[in-house]
Amino acid sequence: MAELISGFAVVYNSETTIGNFFREKIAPGAFDRSLVERPDVLALWNHNYDRPLGRTAAGTLELRSDRIGLWFGLNPDDTTPDGITAIGTVRRQDVRGCSFGFTVTRETWHEGDDAQLPLRIVEEATLWEVTLTPMPAYPETSAALSRACTNASAATERIRRKAEAAHRLRGIV
Incomplete structure (x- = not known):
């Protein structure tokens, strides 16, 4: 079975400080329009375009926006x-988070005061990676390893287990 790395590349309404x-x-939903209009998004290693791990157009990256954030499922080669490297470092949890590359198309700014920095709310953006x-x-982003299981391989495994159980019942080992 292939390894699957999944998690949340974006967690909505989570605040961070930029530089x-x-x-x-x-x-x-900031990326909803982008996912429809520009559906070919890359999965990269540490923002490096020379180190692609997957892409939506190739079927090796799946992206879904839900109420929590932007979920991803990556099937690295x-x-x-x-x-x-991706599989090993995520398995060991040396790498357990994500980032994303985007271009803002609509935003709102709220001025801070002496104790707080200004706040940018990204309302809509084009997602690149x-x-x-x-x-x-x-x-708050996440990345974890699980086993990818296609319908065909899952069905094959169920058939194998049923046959094994039937053989045990008949005394055939």
């Missing part, structure tokens, strides 16, 4: 060095 210049949060990274700007 100690301003605070930022992503509004729910375990025959490539970067795929092996999601990335696995050991140092995410948004610490």
Whole structure:
């Protein structure tokens, strides 16, 4: 079975500080339009376009926006060095967060006061990439390893277990 890395590349309404210049949060559904109009999004290793791990157009990256945030499911190639690195570091939880590359198309700013930095709310943006990274700007993001199981392989496994159980009942081992 193939390895699957999944989690939330974006957590909506989660606030972070960007470069100690301003605070930022992503509004729910900020990427919905982008996912429809520009459905080919890359999965990268640490924002490096020379290290692709998957892409939606190839069927190796799935993205879904829900009430929590932007969920991703990534099936990295375990025959490539970067795929092996991604699987290994996420498995060990050395990497357990994500980041994302985007262009803001609609935003709202709220001025801070002497004690608070200004707040940018990203209301709509074009999503270019999601990335696995050991140092995410948004610490609430997540990445974890699970086993990907296609319908065909799941069905094959169920048939194998049933046949095994039937053989045990008949005393055939």
